[in-house]
Amino acid sequence: MNVRTPRRTGTGLRRFGIPMIASASALLLSACGAIDAVGGGDSSASPKKGDDITVGLLLPDTDTARFEKFDHPLIKKRVASLTHGKGKVSYANAGSSADRQAHQFAQMISEKVDVILVDAVDSKAIAPQVQKAKDAGIPVIAYDRLAEGPIAAYVSHDNELVGEVQGRAIVDALGDKAESSKIVMMNGSLTDPNTASFRHGALSELKGRVVIAKSYYTKEWLPSEAEANMKKAIRSIGIGNIAAVYSANDGMAGAVIDALKSAGVEKMPPVTGQDADLAAVQRVVAGEQRMSVYKSFLLEATGAADLAVAKVQGKAIEFDALAQDTVDSPTEKSIPAHLVPVVALTKDNIKSTVIKDGVYTVKDICTAKYADDCAAIGLQ
Numbered sequence: 001m002n003v004r005t006p007r008r009t010g011t012g013l014r015r016f017g018i019p020m021i022a023s024a025s026a027l028l029l030s031a032c033g034a035i036d037a038v039g040g041g042d043s044s045a046s047p048k049k050g051d052d053i054t055v056g057l058l059l060p061d062t063d064t065a066r067f068e069k070f071d072h073p074l075i076k077k078r079v080a081s082l083t084h085g086k087g088k089v090s091y092a093n094a095g096s097s098a099d100r101q102a103h104q105f106a107q108m109i110s111e112k113v114d115v116i117l118v119d120a121v122d123s124k125a126i127a128p129q130v131q132k133a134k135d136a137g138i139p140v141i142a143y144d145r146l147a148e149g150p151i152a153a154y155v156s157h158d159n160e161l162v163g164e165v166q167g168r169a170i171v172d173a174l175g176d177k178a179e180s181s182k183i184v185m186m187n188g189s190l191t192d193p194n195t196a197s198f199r200h201g202a203l204s205e206l207k208g209r210v211v212i213a214k215s216y217y218t219k220e221w222l223p224s225e226a227e228a229n230m231k232k233a234i235r236s237i238g239i240g241n242i243a244a245v246y247s248a249n250d251g252m253a254g255a256v257i258d259a260l261k262s263a264g265v266e267k268m269p270p271v272t273g274q275d276a277d278l279a280a281v282q283r284v285v286a287g288e289q290r291m292s293v294y295k296s297f298l299l300e301a302t303g304a305a306d307l308a309v310a311k312v313q314g315k316a317i318e319f320d321a322l323a324q325d326t327v328d329s330p331t332e333k334s335i336p337a338h339l340v341p342v343v344a345l346t347k348d349n350i351k352s353t354v355i356k357d358g359v360y361t362v363k364d365i366c367t368a369k370y371a372d373d374c375a376a377i378g379l380q
Contacts, residue, residue: 096222127149184246
């Protein structure tokens with residue numbers, strides 16, 4: 001494997017099995033309080049600019065629902081708020097193409113944006129563009145997944161912890177039968193360094209506690225690839241012998257469940273996910289998907305916008321207050337990082353997570369198809 005799990009140092013997050021966190025809104029208020037407390041520091045890094053700035057935002061795909069629905073609009077709104085309405089976001093989505101993203105990146109360099117937030121399709125392939133941006137005096141912040149090259153900072157979640165939460169959910173669901181149970185691992189893309197972190201975290205909970213019968217990597221995180229791989233697993237292991245499926249994200253979880261349904265499964269084995277996509281939350285309500293990992297889009301997007309604006313405006317104190325962790329990439333050491341905690345989303349805490357934080361309303365989740373399931377868990 002050509003990527004390493006990022007190493008967290010400094011004041012990193014502690015691990016306590018499945019973490020419980022306060023609502024995103026409460027954490028956001030705390031974060032903003034920390035920024036307000038340090039005031040307007042300006043020791044400096046890059047040449048200072050005022051509010052008239054342009055933040056380049058490069059997101060990787062449209063298959064992951066959160067990018068278009070949450071990340072882009074949240075970052076846009078936060079940049080405007082921090083710059084009294086004068087700052088803007090120049091946005092492009094790569095549609096899962098590393099080549100397209102490289103072209104979009106080059107375009108932003110030529111347009112002389114002030115800073116670039118990039119969620120890389122291929123973390124290694126993007127490195128030359130990151131270097132070109134640095135040479136042009138444009139800082140690059142890796143968003144959601146760690147990119148190679150001389151990036152200025154990294155904003156994401158504790159990705160090993162994501163895998164731990166998923167792995168623990170499977171072991172807990174299988175109970176006393178776990179040790180003899182065969183599971184399938186549906187990992188993400190090899191070009192995404194987060195995949196290694198998720199997998200490492202999951203294996204820390206699964207290895208020695210279950211039988212990993214089949215394990216796959218999923219090209220570009222494509223649900224179609226995950227469905228094809230799941231069909232292979234069903235043929236190889238036998239439909240009655242699959243006790244659970246570790247799926248690294250919700251898009252693939254939906255595809256895995258479709259494959260199981262096509263094979264005739266009526267009672268779904270435990271299937272994990274990540275991202276709290278609306279369709280996944282509905283599957284959790286219906287009992288088709290065991291859990292998802294809720295990662296506060298609000299906190300991640302807001303933290304990224306805060307770092308980007310502070311970097312461009314030369315506010316080193318604010319930047320340092322936000323980036324209190326560090327990670328290593330295959331090409332860089334001790335990259336300043338802002339890591340957001342995660343929580344396992346299940347039937348029991350939908351109200352206290354995605355609904356409380358305003359990600360979805362009960363009406364969004366409890367459509368006619370899911371009305372009875374919602375009523376059964378008191379979601380009305």
